Amino acid sequence: MRIVTEPEIYVVGRQTLDNAEVQRFLKDHETYWETDSENNSELIVELAGRVCYMSFGVKQFRKTNDAYVGNLINQGHGSVLEHAVWDLLLTGVSRSLTHELVRHRTGTGFSQLSQRYVDESTADFVEPGVIADDPELHTLWQQSIEASHAAYKELVAALAQRVQEKHGDLPRTQRLKMAKEAARSVLPNATETKMLFSANARALRWIITLRGGEGAEPEIRKFAVKLCRIMQQEAPVLFGDFEIVQLADGTEGVQAGHTKV
Ligand SMILES: Cc1cc2nc3c(=O)[nH]c(=O)nc-3n(C[C@H](O)[C@H](O)[C@H](O)COP(=O)(O)OP(=O)(O)OC[C@H]3O[C@@H](n4cnc5c(N)ncnc54)[C@H](O)[C@@H]3O)c2cc1C
Secondary structure, three states, X not given: OOEEOOOEEEEEXXXXXXXXXXXXXXXXXXXXXXXXXXXXXXXXXXXXXXXXXXXOHHHOOOOOHHHHHHHHHHHOOHHHHHXXXXXXXXXXXXXXXXXXXXXXXXXXXXXXXXXXXXXXXXXXXXXXXXXXXXXXXXHHHHHHHHHHHHHHHHHHHHHHHHHHHHOOXXXXXHHHHHHHHHHHHHOOOOEEEEEEEEEEHHHXXXXXXXXXXXXXXXXXXXXXXXXXXXXXXXXXXXXXXXXXEEOOOOOEEEEEOOOOO
């Protein structure tokens, strides 16, 4: 059994933009677009905003991407941020973290490891920092995880036997699924999981704001802080108003310059 304490985020997909098609559109409308960003996420947001007002060519008021997008964020014109999308592969996170993450319904997509299909007898477990820091609590936690995990493995074996006796005519995968889906009921919230999480910039900003805040649960807050750092590298103009701050308990949190756009 491996104990995990750090979430991992792999940026497996990010926004693309077909510049030839953008130029074709501009040419068809006898105009041009002056900007200074080479970041597709920042460009698509600026393009979306400019299409709303057809503010290209001589009608261009702000020339830099930062000034243009910064003004959109200031004005709370957040819908244009929905055009920039990322795909993130998450590992080293617990089932309790993902249970909280999937509550974000708008602008998000989730595909999570199935405990009905995937055998969890080699699962890892995510230990809360406050428990890991205390040797006595750590021992108590580890014993309880090991007991649940042992019960899970015993149940899978026993259930597989029962299902074989009762439904021997069913395909093997189906029978194993029936055993695992019942046995997983004893797995703890701490069970490590993997998830492909896709979201647009507007949703990501909101998730980082809520889940990076002082009131958020520490594991998801740590995740939000990591996510914030990644997004600030991915698109500084879209996430530049977030600040990583030190909280009273010594851990990090996130403060948003503009809370909800
Ligand atoms: C510190 C903290 C504690 C929490 N505690 C609990 C708890 O005890 N119990 C619990 O059940 N949940 C709890 N939650 C989850 C919380 O209630 C939300 O479900 C979650 O944060 C998702 O955020 P959201 O509702 O803003 O929606 P998102 O799905 O992230 O949507 C973004 C925004 O879109 C709009 N929107 C989305 N759906 C609708 C809709 N159907 N109608 C109108 N507008 C919509 C809203 O403006 C919303 O803010 C907690 C969250 C936090 C951060």
